[in-house]
Amino acid sequence: MSEADVARLAPVRFRGRGFVLRPRWYGSLAAFVIIVALWQAAGSYGWVSPLFLPSPLAIVRALVALTLSGELVGHIAASAMRIGVGWVLGTAAGLAVGLAMGLWGLARSIGISVVSALFPIPKIALLPLLILWLGIGEPSKIATIALGVFFPTTIATYSGVDSVPRTLIRMAQSFDLPFAGIVRKIVIPAALPSILSGFRISASIALLLVVSAEMIGADRGIGAFVLQAGNLMQTDQLLAGVVVLSIFGLIVARLIGVLEARLLAWR
Amino acid sequence: MRFTRRTFGLSAGATLVTMHRAALAQGTAKVRVGVLRLASSGNVFIAQDHGYFRDAGLDVELKFFDAAQPIAVATASGDVDVGVTAFTGGLFNLAGKGAVSIVAGQSRDVAGFPLMAYLATAQPSGASLKSMRDIEGKSVGITQVGSSFHYSAGLIAEKYKFALSDVKFVPLQSMSNVASALKGGRVEAAILPATAAQPLIDSGDARLLGWGGDEAPWQLGAVFVSQKMKANPDLIERFLTAYRRGCKDYHDILLASVKDGVAALTPETQPLLDAIAHNTNQPVDKIRVGLAFIDPNGALDVQGVAHQLAWFQEHGFVDKGFGLDKIVDPRFVKVP
Numbered sequence: 001m002s003e004a005d006v007a008r009l010a011p012v013r014f015r016g017r018g019f020v021l022r023p024r025w026y027g028s029l030a031a032f033v034i035i036v037a038l039w040q041a042a043g044s045y046g047w048v049s050p051l052f053l054p055s056p057l058a059i060v061r062a063l064v065a066l067t068l069s070g071e072l073v074g075h076i077a078a079s080a081m082r083i084g085v086g087w088v089l090g091t092a093a094g095l096a097v098g099l100a101m102g103l104w105g106l107a108r109s110i111g112i113s114v115v116s117a118l119f120p121i122p123k124i125a126l127l128p129l130l131i132l133w134l135g136i137g138e139p140s141k142i143a144t145i146a147l148g149v150f151f152p153t154t155i156a157t158y159s160g161v162d163s164v165p166r167t168l169i170r171m172a173q174s175f176d177l178p179f180a181g182i183v184r185k186i187v188i189p190a191a192l193p194s195i196l197s198g199f200r201i202s203a204s205i206a207l208l209l210v211v212s213a214e215m216i217g218a219d220r221g222i223g224a225f226v227l228q229a230g231n232l233m234q235t236d237q238l239l240a241g242v243v244v245l246s247i248f249g250l251i252v253a254r255l256i257g258v259l260e261a262r263l264l265a266w267r
Numbered sequence: 268m269r270f271t272r273r274t275f276g277l278s279a280g281a282t283l284v285t286m287h288r289a290a291l292a293q294g295t296a297k298v299r300v301g302v303l304r305l306a307s308s309g310n311v312f313i314a315q316d317h318g319y320f321r322d323a324g325l326d327v328e329l330k331f332f333d334a335a336q337p338i339a340v341a342t343a344s345g346d347v348d349v350g351v352t353a354f355t356g357g358l359f360n361l362a363g364k365g366a367v368s369i370v371a372g373q374s375r376d377v378a379g380f381p382l383m384a385y386l387a388t389a390q391p392s393g394a395s396l397k398s399m400r401d402i403e404g405k406s407v408g409i410t411q412v413g414s415s416f417h418y419s420a421g422l423i424a425e426k427y428k429f430a431l432s433d434v435k436f437v438p439l440q441s442m443s444n445v446a447s448a449l450k451g452g453r454v455e456a457a458i459l460p461a462t463a464a465q466p467l468i469d470s471g472d473a474r475l476l477g478w479g480g481d482e483a484p485w486q487l488g489a490v491f492v493s494q495k496m497k498a499n500p501d502l503i504e505r506f507l508t509a510y511r512r513g514c515k516d517y518h519d520i521l522l523a524s525v526k527d528g529v530a531a532l533t534p535e536t537q538p539l540l541d542a543i544a545h546n547t548n549q550p551v552d553k554i555r556v557g558l559a560f561i562d563p564n565g566a567l568d569v570q571g572v573a574h575q576l577a578w579f580q581e582h583g584f585v586d587k588g589f590g591l592d593k594i595v596d597p598r599f600v601k602v603p
Contacts, residue, residue, distance in 0.1 A: 051343065051364045127440075128447040136437055136453045216444065217437035217454075219412070227440070231336060231411045232584050233343075233357035 054236040062240040071225075076244065078220040079210050082138065083248075086145025086213070087206045091199070094150045098157025102191070103183065111158070119151040124212050136217035144213035149202040156198020160191030189266065196260050203252045207245060222248075295326040296502055301338040301347035304331045305462065307374045307382075307488065307559040309521070309543045311351050314513030316542035323509040325502075329546070335415070339491070342367045348496040349506060353488050356413035356584040359576055362594035363586055368497050370599040371507055372567030373488030376419070376480035380560040381528065382487065383419045383479030384464030389472050390452025399477045400427045401456075406435040408445040408457035413584035415487060416458040421578055422483035431582075449473050461557045480560075485575065486568040487559075492596075503599055511565045518563035530555040566603040569595065 036056050042048050043055025050058065066072040101111040123144050134140035164187050172182045214223030226241035298320075302308040311329070314320055320327040330347050332338045339358040342350040343366035351373055352358075361367050376382045385402070387393035396405065402420065409416040417436065424431040437454050439445045442463045449457040450472045458479070459467070467473040490510065492503055521539050524531035530540065532555070544551045572591065579585035 049366075051361070051366055128444050131439070131444060131448050131453055132451045135451075136439070136448055215440045217408075217439055217448070219436070219438070224438075228412050228438075231355075231357060232413050233336075233340065233360040234586065 051235060054239055058236040059239045059243060062236040063243065066237075066240060072244070074220050075222045075225050075241075078218070078224075079214070079222040079248075082141050082145060082213060082221065083206050083210055086142045086209075087149050087203065089142065090146035090149030090206075091153050091202060093146070094153025094198075094202070095157050095195070097150075098154040098195075099161060099183075099188075101154070101158040102161025102187070108158075111154070115151060115154055119155075123147055123209065124215070127212075127216055131216055140216055141213040141218065144216075145206050145209045148205050148209040152202045152205060153195075153198050156201070157191065157195050160194025160198070161187055163194065164190040192263055196256065196263065199259070200253065200256050203256060204249060207249055207252065210245075295321075295324050296505075297326045297328065298349060298496075298502070298506060299328045299330055299347040301330045301332055301341050301350045301352070303335065303338070303352055304333070304547050305460075306543050306547055306549070306554050307561075308351060308546075309539075309554075309558070310373070310510065310513035310517040310561050310565075312513075312542045312546040313516050313539050314509050316545065317513075317516070317538070319509040319512040320506070323505040325505060325509065327506075336411075339367065342491060342493050345493050345495055348493050350491050351488065351510075353415045354418075354486070354572070354575060355415065356579050358489075358491065359579050359585040359594065362491065363589040365494070365593070367491045367493060368596045369489050369491045369567070369572075369594055370503055370596050371490040371510065371565040371601070372486055372562055372603075373490060373565070374559040374561050375484065375568065376487045377484045377560045378481045380480055380522075381461040381478045381557045382559050383416065384459050384461055384468075385423075385456065385476040385479065386449060386459060386464055386467060386473040387456050387476055388449050388452045388454065389474055392452050393455050393474065396456055396474075396476060399423050399479075399482055400429075401476070403427070403429040403433050404435075405455040406437055408437045408439050408448045408454035410438065410440060410442060410445060412436065412438045413579065413582070418575060418578060419479040419483070419485070420458060421582075422485060423479070426483050446472075461559075465557070486571040488561075489567065489572075490565065497596070500598060507565065507599055511563075514561050514565045515563045517561050521558060522560065525558060528557060530558055562603055564601050564603070566601045567595070569600065569602055 039053075040056050043050055043053065043058070054062075063072070066075075097107075097111060100107040102108070127144075130140045130143060134143055168186050168190065169182060172186055177185070210221065211223035211226055214221040215227060218224035222241055222244055226238060226245070229235075229237035229241060300311065302311050315327055315329060330341070332341070332352075335352040336355050336357045338347070338350040338352045339355060339361050341347045343361045350358075350367065353374075358367070362369060374382070385399045387396035395401065400423070402423065407420065409420070411417070420434060420436070421431050424434065437448070439448055442459060445454075445457050445459060446463060446467055448454045449459075449467065456476070457473070461478075464473070464475070468475050490507070496503060516539055520535050521530050524533060524536050530536055532540070532551075537551075540551045540554055543554050547554065569591065572595065576585065576591060576594070580587050
């Protein structure tokens with residue numbers, strides 16, 4: 001054995017680590033701090049007019065004033081109720097329809113054409129009709145959010161069910177597992193990752209839609225507040241409302257992260 | 268330099284260009300004006316189509332908007348130089364920050380000229396409303412919180428001494444939404460401009476309670492200029508001279524011919540009506556009905572505007588801490 005051969009036989013460094021992404025918590029924080037600092041500097045040094053872009057300080061001041069007057073709590077409570085109820089209703093319906101589309105051929109042929117036809121309709125265009133059908137109370141606002149949530153959930157569920165490995169289902173069938181058991185023990189757990197990523201999207205859509213939902217006759221709610229501030233060109237208040245919506249978004253993303261960690265622990 | 272045909276052509280061309288530039292500098296100045304495509308902007312349309320702006324050495328380009336608020340924003344951002352439209356909370360806020368200045372008045376809501384219609388739904392829920400005063404305790408559809416409709420209702424509440432908080436305002440964002448809610452009886456009453464109210468009254472979907480101007484008159488519209496335009500007082504003066512000629516024609520010829528709410532069709536009124544019809548894309552017969560009041564001198568009811576500003580500030584729609592002197596330019600404003 002030559003020396004070259006010996007070198008070749010020496011233990012090889014482990015190379016197959018894959019691309020493991022380790023989160024660096026300070027990264028997001030630093031980016032956030034730098035952006036806010038630049039923004040504040042732009043306002044303080046007069047690079048941009050405060051009318052076109054209010055400084056972070058002005059936004060914080062507006063937020064503090066809103067909190068102290070108790071207005072903010074009322075707005076948040078009203079919006080949280082609408083988002084919560086709308087999202088739960090839309091998600092429940094979306095899960096049921098999506099599951100049916102994944103499991104039965106007839107439901108799928110009907111569902112795909114109906115969903116494709118109705119999904120692209122801008123819900124805002126339907127507002128005058130929604131007012132006539134459901135009035136200007138809570139039902140029309142909740143319906144707007146539920147409708148917006150329903151379609152992405154349906155699609156995520158259906159494609160999740162569709163991508164369950166066929167071999168697993170065949171195996172269960174050969175073990176003579178009943179249909180309900182296959183759905184409960186194999187289809188749903190395997191479709192869960194897709195469904196949960198659908199939740200991420202639908203929760204953001206619910207937050208987006210709260211502004212359009214509160215266009216119709218709302219005097220309370222973050223969406224109504226943002227609209228009113230925009231109408232009145234109170235740009236600092238407008239951005240304060242937007243900040244509250246972003247915080248909503250962060251909280252919801254965190255909640256879904258927890259849900260994913262719990263439900264997908266088997267992976 | 269040898270004078271060939273080519274160099275001659277070049278120098279002649281160059282001379283023409285410099286001459287043209289000079290003409291632009293001292294002659295016709297370009298002014299972009301933001302207006303609503305409504306008959307209430309009639310004086311501007313008359314001044315434009317009858318060449319009054321051209322006589323003042325202005326090359327006016329009309330930019331059309333479908334709501335008052337965006338005109339104020341476009342003027343603040345410099346997309347148009349002059350805005351002619353209704354007062355809104357947004358206009359006050361922008362003016363308070365120095366982005367626009369008010370230089371003249373436009374339409375006024377006065378008795379005998381229909382502008383703000385108070386309507387009750389024809390559904391059973393609206394049966395208890397007999398007059399405008401009865402909006403107390405009812406749900407009232409409006410386009411936006413802090414809009415001119417909201418302020419008009421505030422004046423009615425002041426006149427009849429009930430608290431505005433006893434009216435349940437329902438902001439529905441657009442006039443079509445308000446009309447839809449009123450038709451379906453989802454609101455008991457609504458406030459709409461005359462043009463949007465008339466079809467509802469004609470079709471029996473709504474009942475007219477009264478006109479805002481008959482009960483509580485106020486200054487509805489204004490002319491305001493951008494910061495860039497404000498730096499050029501001569502330009503503003505020229506613009507307003509032509510603008511006031513339009514106001515005078517509108518008031519002295521058109522409004523003077525109005526009988527029972529309809530303007531007469533005479534050789535004098537015809538060209539004015541044509542100018543309005545041409546710019547609003549509406550038939551003359553529709554324009555003749557329900558013309559809004561415009562002061563013959565484009566005067567601004569300064570006290571009325573001060574009251575309006577105080578009302579908006581009191582209700583939190585406009586930032587506190589500035590007064591009328593900050594938003595109205597006294598060099599140009601005429602008082603009725």
